[in-house]
Amino acid sequence: MTESVFGKISVLVVDDSAYMRHLLMTLLQAVGVGEVHLAINGEEAWELLNTKEPDIVITDAAMVPGDGFMFAKRLRSLRGRALGMIPIIMVSGHTDLESVERARDIGITEFLSKPISARGLYERLIQVIDRPRTFVETPTYRGPDRRRRDTPFKGEDRRGSVALL
Amino acid sequence: MEQRNITSRLAGRDAVTGETPPDVRFIRVPSIAERKLGADYVAPMRLDPRVLDQMQSTIRTLETKYAEALSAQISMLQLLVEPSAKGDTEARSRLYSLSHDMRGLAGTFGFPLVGRFADSLCRYIEHCDDEDWRDGSVLRFHVDAIRDAIDNPGTDPAITMETLNALERLIKATRGNRKMAG
Numbered sequence: 001m002t003e004s005v006f007g008k009i010s011v012l013v014v015d016d017s018a019y020m021r022h023l024l025m026t027l028l029q030a031v032g033v034g035e036v037h038l039a040i041n042g043e044e045a046w047e048l049l050n051t052k053e054p055d056i057v058i059t060d061a062a063m064v065p066g067d068g069f070m071f072a073k074r075l076r077s078l079r080g081r082a083l084g085m086i087p088i089i090m091v092s093g094h095t096d097l098e099s100v101e102r103a104r105d106i107g108i109t110e111f112l113s114k115p116i117s118a119r120g121l122y123e124r125l126i127q128v129i130d131r132p133r134t135f136v137e138t139p140t141y142r143g144p145d146r147r148r149r150d151t152p153f154k155g156e157d158r159r160g161s162v163a164l165l
Numbered sequence: 166m167e168q169r170n171i172t173s174r175l176a177g178r179d180a181v182t183g184e185t186p187p188d189v190r191f192i193r194v195p196s197i198a199e200r201k202l203g204a205d206y207v208a209p210m211r212l213d214p215r216v217l218d219q220m221q222s223t224i225r226t227l228e229t230k231y232a233e234a235l236s237a238q239i240s241m242l243q244l245l246v247e248p249s250a251k252g253d254t255e256a257r258s259r260l261y262s263l264s265h266d267m268r269g270l271a272g273t274f275g276f277p278l279v280g281r282f283a284d285s286l287c288r289y290i291e292h293c294d295d296e297d298w299r300d301g302s303v304l305r306f307h308v309d310a311i312r313d314a315i316d317n318p319g320t321d322p323a324i325t326m327e328t329l330n331a332l333e334r335l336i337k338a339t340r341g342n343r344k345m346a347g
Contacts, residue, residue, distance in 0.1 A: 005210065008201040017266050019234070023227065023273065030223040031216055055197050062265070085194055093268045093284065115272025115280055118220035122212060128197070130210035135192040145191070 005129060010035035012054040014045040014071060015091070016063040024058060024091075027121055042066025046074060053083060056128055058112075061092035061099065068092070069106055076107040076142045084142070085135050087128035091116060107143020109133070224273060231274040238263050239279075239315060242308045250301030257298060261290045267311070278314035278325050282307055285332055303336055 011033050013024045025036045037052050039045035043066040045059070057075065059068040068090055078084030090103045093114040103111050110124040133144035199206050242263055248256035267283035286307040289297075297303065310328055314320065 004205070005198045005201055009197060017269060019231070019266060019270050023224075023270065026223050026227065027220050030219045055201075085192075087197070091269075093265065093287065114269035115277075116269075117273065118217060118224055119212075122217055122220060126210050126212060130196050130198045130208065132194045132196050135194050137190040137192065139188050 006032040006125075007034045009033060009055040009129070010037065010052070011056045011058060012037045012039065012045060012048065012052065013058050014039045014042060014063070014068065015058075015060040016040050017060070020060065020091070023116075024121075027118060031122065031125065042068065042071030042074075045071055049083065054086070056087050056089065056125070058089045058091060061090055061094055061103070069102065072103075072106050072108055079137075079142075087132065087144075089124050089128065104146055105141065107141070109144050228274045231270065232276075235267070235271065235274075235276065235279065236315060238267065239308070239312050242311065246301060246304050246308055249304065250299055252295075252299070257290075260304070261287065264290065264307075264311075276315060276318070278318070278320065279311055281325070281329060282310045282314055282332075285329060286311070289336055297339070300339060303332070303339055306332060306335060 011028055013021055013028070013036060015021045015024065021038050021040070025038060028036050035054075037048060037054060039048050041063040042059070045057075046066070057072075059071055061068040072088050072090070075086060075088065076084060087109040088107070089110045089112055090108045091112045091114060092099060092103070095113040100111055109128055112120055112124055133148070136143065136145050196206075196208075198208070198210055242260060245256045245260040245263070249260050264283045264286045267279055268287050270280075271277070271283060272280035286304070289303055289307065310332065314325070
């Protein structure tokens with residue numbers, strides 16, 4: 001089952017490091033991903049989206065011009081298009097709390113810290129392919145639900161109604 | 166644990182109920198697996214050890230090539246320190262780019278020490294001002310530590326930790342001295 005799903009998906013890899021692009025592409029091919037598209041920065045990735053509509057985006061955080069945060073923000077701003085809700089896996093060497101929270105608040109779906117491992121990548125792929133989180137749209141945030149744990153919290157629970165896409 | 170009742174509804178305006186503020190929408194997105202496989206979809210998807218093996222073997226295949234490239238990159242780092250200290254902005258940018266690559270890749274390919282020193286170097290450069298670059302000593306010590314890590318991969322982890330701490334102390338001291346002088 002696993003192989004057949006991977007064979008049917010396409011992934012866009014955005015990274016300014018040629019080695020990292022090659023590593024990610026080779027690993028995705030080892031998993032059996034049907035199509036892998038490559039871009040060297042956010043600007044090129046944005047251009048590529050005119051002709052390709054991937055199922056998943058894997059992006060580096062630090063790139064010039066157009067870093068991963070800016071690219072993700074542009075993607076999330078696409079209202080009314082499925083592309084605006086695409087799962088985004090951010091790969092980054094900046095693993096401090098501030099960077100992770102910045103990624104979360106921009107609507108990143110999963111965060112993968114460098115150096116990456118085969119298992120880390122594989123687990124995140126399964127997560128975004130099979131266990132999508134509810135998508136949230138508010139005036140200040142657009143992205144997957146940032147609450148991952150179903151624990152009690154203060155304030156109004158607005159998750160009572162969920163639209164089905 | 167609090168129980169949450171979620172009622173799935175059709176997409177569009179109808180989905181927003183009276184209790185939900187109109188400016189907040191929660192949308193259940195079907196999984197990619199469900200969309201792609203249709204009736205063949207069987208949840209949940211699990212990690213397949215054979216696929217993981219395949220991925221790990223791919224990394225091992227790339228390791229030898231990476232080791233060769235890494236050695237060349239470290240030699241390049243050593244060459245870039247002097248022009249960077251003399252104000253060559255292109256050399257500075259190249260030096261950061263190479264260490265950034267090492268930070269991200271060395272650990273994956275079995276050079277965790279190189280990765281850690283490169284990470285420390287990157288963090289230092291990210292907060293470097295012109296005076297730090299011109300001083301060059303912290304850069305030089307980092308690059309030497311990276312060279313040493315690849316030449317002596319079996320170094321005692323305690324020594325590595327001590328070197329990292331020493332580099333951290335050196336950064337603080339260099340910046341502290343300048344602050345006092347300024």
